[in-house]
């Protein structure tokens with residue numbers, strides 16, 4: 001099991017779903033974890049309480065990453081509490097479906113402002129708090145980067161995330177900072193429940209088309225994030241890693 005003792009991790013959007021599972025997994029392996037949330041204070045505090053009750057270290061930090069002005073304070077409060085950051089998990093994201101006829105500038109900006117601009121500016125701000133040891137940036141993309149019908153905008157945000165991963169891996173390698181995309185297929189989370197996917201034909205079709213025969217659970221993703229966060233993956237950078245039970249979409 002990858003060891004994260006002595007590491008400091010910031011996980012964005014960690015009050016729920018995939019982000020919460022990643023925060024719990026990194027903390028269970030010894031990292032001090034900052035659990036970022038936007039609106040779900042109680043859920044974030046529950047994640048932190050569970051981590052602390054299990055003997056781990058965590059804090060909850062509020063910041064709406066769609067508003068770039070709040071990002072500096074987020075990373076500064078993490079560094080003040082725990083010291084230099086070694087692991088950044090850019091997980092916060094929104095997904096909305098819309099056929100092309102119904103795409104609006106609001107639909108575009110809501111998703112691009114968080115999934116792409118928020119990710120870029122959080123990375124820029126967090127990198128100021130990495131030290132000479134370098135570290136690992138894990139961008140949570142999606143298999144949807146391949147292009148999902150009726151989700152042109154969301155797919156495009158995740159295509160952009162993949163491009164950013166490859167660009168930054170090239171840019172930051174000399175500083176011993178690795179950058180990888182971890183790209184889930186459908187995962188059962190609060191967000192996916194709220195979107196009405198669970199129990200739908202879309203879920204059934206996805207499970208049927210998945211070689212491993214089911215949709216994902218948050219832990220399926222968090223175990224891979226723990227590997228990418230750890231020094232065990234020191235030779236892996238610039239990779240787009242599908243975590244989907246073999247599903248292409």
Ligand SMILES: NC(=O)c1ccc[n+]([C@@H]2O[C@H](COP(=O)([O-])OP(=O)(O)OC[C@H]3O[C@@H](n4cnc5c(N)ncnc54)[C@H](OP(=O)(O)O)[C@@H]3O)[C@@H](O)[C@H]2O)c1
Pocket residue numbers: 012013014015016017018019036037038039040041063064065066067091092093094095114140141142143183184185186187188189190191192
């Ligand atoms: N679930 C899937 O099937 C799936 C598949 C592929 C990729 N993904 C990607 O995985 C990531 C997480 O998805 P999920 O299904 O776990 O989502 P989720 O259950 O909807 O949870 C989203 C998390 O992001 C936070 N968040 C939302 N807006 C935010 C903002 N403006 N600033 C900061 N945090 C914000 C939420 O916090 P608050 O509630 O506090 O706002 C929550 O903790 C996303 O990037 C998504 O695109 C998911």
